[in-house]
Amino acid sequence: MNFAVASKGPAQFAQPSPVSEAEVTAGGRLDVLLPAYETVPEEFRRERDPFTPLVHQWFFRGLNPEALHARHGINADAAWRHLRAIMASWDPGIARPQHVHKIVGVAYLMSLWFDPPQARRA
Numbered sequence: 661m662n663f664a665v666a667s668k669g670p671a672q673f674a675q676p677s678p679v680s681e682a683e684v685t686a687g688g689r690l691d692v693l694l695p696a697y698e699t700v701p702e703e704f705r706r707e708r709d710p711f712t713p714l715v716h717q718w719f720f721r722g723l724n725p726e727a728l729h730a731r732h733g734i735n736a737d738a739a740w741r742h743l744r745a746i747m748a749s750w751d752p753g754i755a756r757p758q759h760v761h762k763i764v765g766v767a768y769l770m771s772l773w774f775d776p777p778q779a780r781r782a
Contacts, residue, residue: 673772676735676742684741687749694746694765704764710776711767718747719763728774739773 673695679688703709717723730736743766 673769676738676769676773678738679741679745683745683748685748687747688742688745690746690749690762693742693749694762695768697761697765700764700768704768704771707764707767709767709771710778711770711774712763714770714777715763715767718766728770728777730774731772734773736774739769743769 677693679693683689697705704712714723714727725736725740730739746762746766746769749762
């Protein structure tokens with residue numbers, strides 16, 4: 661499969677990108693917000709990670725942002741805005757990513773910005 665959408669690799673996703681309210685509502689530019697499919701680690705592409713089930717839940721039933729805790733140095737609101745802009749996007753200006761690309765890309769970004777779901781801080 662060729663999912664060459666984004667030009668950014670994992671190093672550029674150390675922090676969430678700022679997104680406008682319009683991007684949160686109607687979707688943002690996937691070439692900026694979504695990692696290229698081939699840069700997403702294999703365990704995410706095979707959906708063998710703790711975050712992909714949460715993304716599926718979010719897509720089908722919604723997800724409470726309180727379910728996850730932001731990693732040290734990550735602005736949780738900025739991270740959720742970035743992720744919501746991806747989930748809402750259907751960017752016709754680029755090759756449309758397949759649904760699986762968006763799911764695994766969001767799961768991967770969640771893993772960079774949030775503690776694993778079972779981890780709870782004291």
